[in-house]
Amino acid sequence: MMRIIAGKYRSRKLVAPDGMTTRPTSDRARESVFNVLDSLLRKQDCMWTDLTVLDVFAGTGALGIEALSRGAKALFAAEKDPAAVRCFYQNVDPFIKDGIQVSLFSDALNPPLAQKAVGLIFMDPPYEKGLVSPALKAWLEQGWIDDQTIGVIEIASHEKEILPDCFEVSDSRVYGKAKVLFVKLKK
Numbered sequence: 001m002m003r004i005i006a007g008k009y010r011s012r013k014l015v016a017p018d019g020m021t022t023r024p025t026s027d028r029a030r031e032s033v034f035n036v037l038d039s040l041l042r043k044q045d046c047m048w049t050d051l052t053v054l055d056v057f058a059g060t061g062a063l064g065i066e067a068l069s070r071g072a073k074a075l076f077a078a079e080k081d082p083a084a085v086r087c088f089y090q091n092v093d094p095f096i097k098d099g100i101q102v103s104l105f106s107d108a109l110n111p112p113l114a115q116k117a118v119g120l121i122f123m124d125p126p127y128e129k130g131l132v133s134p135a136l137k138a139w140l141e142q143g144w145i146d147d148q149t150i151g152v153i154e155i156a157s158h159e160k161e162i163l164p165d166c167f168e169v170s171d172s173r174v175y176g177k178a179k180v181l182f183v184k185l186k187k
Helices: 027-043 062-069 082-097 132-141
Strands: 052-056 074-078 101-105 120-123 150-156 167-175 178-185
Touching: 027 062, 027 150, 027 167, 027 178, 052 062, 052 132, 062 074, 062 082, 062 120, 074 082, 082 101, 120 132, 132 150
Parallel strands: 052 074, 052 120, 074 101, 120 150
Antiparallel strands: 150 178, 167 178
8 A cells, every 4th residue: 555655645545556557656665765855955955845846657646746745836747547547636636625736647758838847857657668768858848847857767677777868867776676767957
């Protein structure tokens, strides 16, 4: 059973679809990722309440929801699997009821034009499908990512880190079968 780890909604249960179409990030891995993010935000003199978050290939929304629970001001997400979308809406319902902006798009590779860049992007595509680079390019071209955006990308632990040339990996961590890359635009 998945739960929100920290923040205002700490310990709230998150629902996930049955089966293997959605691969939620484990609580342990999420906690570790958010510890790294806390440190990165402190170094940038930034707080969770300063951030707007984008969760691409969102699945249940666990990563974006964790950021909302910690104070992020809005969540934009992309997910097309119908079962995952139903779970996503169940999981974000308390945030919407509390007046927090949540928007869901259906196409991770064809995003709408952004009003402004987000502070944090999560990307957890299906493993080994070659989706990281085209998705990053698409969201960058539509204005969702700038040089202040922190990217967190989950890939299979044995998968090669194929990023567009304009991105660089600042840190990476392995959690079982998953590798998490912390990325940013090159300056």
